[in-house]
Amino acid sequence: MVQNAEVSGNINSNGIEHKKTELSRSNHNLVTVKNLKKYFPFTKGSLFNRKKGQIKAVDDLSFNIRKGETLGVVGESGCGKSTTGRAILHLEKPTAGEIVIDGVDVTRLTREELRCMRPQIQMIFQDSYASLNPRHAIGHIISEPMMIHTDMKQSAMKERVMELLELVGLNPNHYGRFPHEFSGGQRQRINIARALSLNPKFVVCDEPISALDVSIQAQVINLFQDLQKELGLTYLFIAHDLSMVQHISDRVAVMYLGKIMELTTRERLFNTPLHPYTQALMSAIPIPDPVKERQRQRILLNEEVPSPANPPNGCVFNTRCPVAEEICTRSAPEYREIETGHFVVCHKVDAL
């Protein structure tokens, strides 16, 4: 319980004491995920004719996140990207797999140990309004982690709250206001301030900007990047907006039906995508540039996404894949490292 010792105890009220330099993108893995699975059981049919099944929301994921880097996860709705984030933070108990965060296997922790570790591993939710208790003032909301995990005095907490508000670009004097008095972008900043209140190491951002307007998205994205630089944070950034993910991430994982299809650096992913699904996805992103748009060739996929409750045999993408062959319907391709740091799951990748 190393974490516990760090967290409890009186945190210095001028807070953030991260070294700004050495932390950025070291080779040290902060998060290692091995064979992560999350299945949801479901029942179908009437009371007397019940069938049981499993939805494989996340099926056998393995990846790691280096200290100080941002790993982006993209995919369409229902691909399991949110479940992945929630399973890593144990907001959903994983069905199987190993999750090591900063040397601690969180799947083996007791409930109490996990609870004490929570401030180290934080989450920013998509719905900035729903994730704030409407009956609490934001000062209370932001200081809640400190109330739980430290024995800081009221005055010290207030000082820290004001400091955090300033850090995320809000007026420190607004700590007495309630969530409904803020706009969507401001509420997301409040969520960020709370997540940061006990100096987390790892932050999962689950579609944090999807509900925001374009001009506000840019503000929040910039805030994420500034905070990363300043505090040496490590992000798992989940979104469906490829262009934003590309902007903020160092490496990107593309998910489809609970599996990673391709994982590589953002430059490689966007310049030389290897998996047919990534290629189709890339070709479908609208580019705010009329001339480029006119010149583009879109790869149009059949739009019938198979149900995760009943995924296709073999490669999960074979029903929509433009280059699928007989082998793709028979056997599932392996998760292969084609080049250093470039993982692809496809039988045909060599031919492509």
Next chain:
Amino acid sequence: MDNNSTGQQIPTGVAASTGLAIDQKQETGLWHFIKYTAHLLARDKAGTIGLIMFVIVVLSAILAPWISPHDPLKQNLRHAKKPPAWYEKGTMEYPLGTDNLGRDILSRIIYGSRVSLTVGFFGVLIASSLGIVIGLFSGYKGGKTDNIIMGGVNMILALPYLVFVVFIAAILGSSLLNVILIFGFTDIPIFVRITRGEVIKMRASGFVESAVSIGATGNRIIFSHLLPNLIGPIVTIATFEMSAMIFYEAGLGFLGLSVPPSVPSWGNMLAAGRKYLVIYPWIATFPGLAIVFTGLGMNLLGDWLRDVLDPRMRRVKK
């Protein structure tokens, strides 16, 4: 909590959402709360009327010894069966007339409100406090615990309510305490269901999950996050249930199963007036009207509270 807790229901409108008005000084405290409530009432006439009706009943119960013109128990056979003041034979001495034993009907109605409100208030207090605890437990635990509790609750709800209540009342005998206990316990399922439903809804919504994600303990989640957000729906349901209890108490009284016949209660008065319904209709009419008045007032109030306390109403309108 600081005094902001009273000011929190104030939707400051689009202005706040845009962030431009953010530097205005925010008013907080009791005075603002009163102003805001008045402002919400002005918007809803039915709610205002309901509140006024409810306040009248409550005040008459509290002030009964000072405002009732006669002793409600004092019999005066010389003045028995006097009609209300506006009848030819009526006098201002007994504005609503007298009953068969010469007791002043107005005074008895005023005192009767004490019985009704006592039953309603304490009945709801018992039902809601136990119902909230069970509902919270059931909704928060989920799984098997939840299934078992809800099974029991649904079984109780499936019983024909009035028959059930009459049955228990007949066994326990008539006293104010028994009536309160009967209503208090038989009404628990309603509060269990409401609480459990709200808890399940809140668990799915973000702020409970985000409390989990910062490592909040179960107690903190229940007391700091779930409970305060239950107040709105519970208060609303409590209002409706209180008015229902007042109705049922009158019903039991009419059957002679509530408070002893000597105690002035609206149900007892109805029962006493039944025999004279054709010849001396005022004996039963006025307590009947009192029941309707109270019930209507509380239902109007409940409707208004439902609108006001609904968290969605507090959301900034787009």
Next chain:
Amino acid sequence: MAKILEVNDLITRFYTFDGVVHALSGVSFDLDEGETLGIVGESGSGKSVTMMSLLHLLPTPPARIEGGKALFYSNRNEQNNNTDPVDLLQLDKSGIRKIRGGKIGFIFQDALSALNPVMTIGRQISETLIEHLGMTVDEAKKRSIELLEYVGIPEAEKRFSAYPHQFSGGMRQRTMIAVAIACNPEIIIADEPTTALDVTVQAQIIELVQRLKKEMKMSVIWITHDLGVVAGMADRVLVMYAGSAVEIAPVDDLFYNPGHPYTIKLLGALPKIGEEGQHRLESIDGTPPDLLSPPAHCQFAWRCPHAAEKCWQAVPAAREISPGHHAACFFDFAARRP
């Protein structure tokens, strides 16, 4: 090219409890035959309210249309050969009903709630046909199946008797499009039709609407918050901000030579695909103004990096900065003469 729709100085207000929301304060634009006009803006900018005002889809009260004209130059007027424009805002209930779903088709963002969940897909299309074109039930069924095939729904005959929940998001949107084009409309108005869809499906819906537009010789108004979508499909773009049209321009002009500081900033706020290295997005500080008490000066002045004294004194009128390119700004940013 001939104009098909001309909107002049449209003013819509909402009379709410908190006060009067100035949802639209004088929006003007026109639509040519056969063109695609993209309308972009953030939430609350009034892009949807504009279209809903035109088609009388706003609840009144609280909404009230307080001024303006919306002339619809219908040229497929079978009954009488008059080419006089109709002012959509002046039409009564039955008049607008004939046009809405008839000559002007409408596609909503949320297909699931726009379709009736307890009515089969087929019946929902047939109803439009029966109501607007007076078809018999059998004719309508036949035509509905044709339409479903036309919008790319496989096994249309079988799907005719399916319910909306049995369809995927993309198929539901296709169904909505089938309903919208059922009466051979002259204009299709699409209000964020792909916002709720995944990118791969979005690409297909855009492709479909483009094809239909060409084949059926329609004009399209495409409302979206996504500048990328607009770049790919629109001929001209209208940018809205806080209830006013701040810029309207041919698509290339808008993207390569924007004339309004808001447009310039908005384009800067978008991440560039395939960029090397990490850089910062240009962000627009602050939030849009409160429409309850809109200022009597340029709406964007609060957030504008170039705001000068006169920007705080009057509302700038739209002016033409190059042919067909109008911007509501005192300065000419396109010509780099601020």
